[in-house]
Amino acid sequence: MKLLKVHGSGNDFFILDQQQFKQPLAESQLQLLAEKICNRKTGLHGGADGVLAVGASSKESAAVGRMRVINADGSEASMCGNGLRTVARYLSLQNQQATFKVQTMYADLQVKQSTDFAPQVKVFAAEISPVSFAAKDLKMHFAGREKLINQELPEIATDFKFSAVAVPNPHLIAFVSHQQLIGSKLGEIASYLNDGKNPYFPDGVNVSFVEILAENKIFVRTYERGVGYTNACGTAMSAASLMYVLLYQPQNFEQQIEVQNPGGMVKTVAHQRSNKSYWISLIGNATFVAKVTVPLADALQGDFKAITWEETGEQQAYENFVRGLKKSEL
């Protein structure tokens, strides 16, 4: 079985092109494969944050291909912003196209090759959409609250104001001080809301703390549903950018925002359509780390003795790029 180890801003994945098989993997196999190869302790070459399953788009879709997102714990998500940029690059090379649409769970999303951030640091832009603040779209249950925009949530924490937005996967976002950003509260709140037992987000939620560094410059730290802390979360950085504009800089739609994260940096632009709906452009690296082969049967048993791992050399280029950034740190 062929895999491609990739990352967007250090949020790393294995791309699994299902078209290599006579039949796509069964759902149970796909879930088990993600759990086995992504495990940070026993997985494939240090594991990953998830699997991006690429396949043919459905007949009624005009998209060039389809992306499904399987978290490291085997749960499926409706969207993955960092992952979509790497899938866009993969499909761009496969189809010799620089701009096209990729089918995702709820929408065909526009992707486009953009200007490299540095030599061997390839960059793609991805449409993050649809956006909703509705509790039903977030699978969020706080008594009497259909929306959550910069509000206290005494049910889960004091000292913070939260906003909840689906892009379309669910995000809970708080703008915080640097001390709060680097503290333990994010992990405590997110672990509880992703325990599978709490009444507020029974399906879990991605939780982010955001520090405003300057106008149009923010730092986003995320504890992801189905994964835990990650270097970056593309949909979280997109959701945080939209909330930053809505809450602090409502004149800054269509302006580029620098979003720093523990894994590097991306750029975002918040947009509002004529029908008043929102969407976000997420612009960032789409790094191919290594070409990988592993027997499928071995991988499903967590046996990685017979793998091949062929580095592309891009990871060194990415690390050089990050070292050159004037970036805040945790």
Ligand SMILES: N[C@@H](CCC[C@H](N)C(=O)O)C(=O)O
């Ligand atoms: N890291 C991804 C999001 C992956 C899915 C998320 N963990 C969820 O379960 O919603 C991104 O870059 O957006």
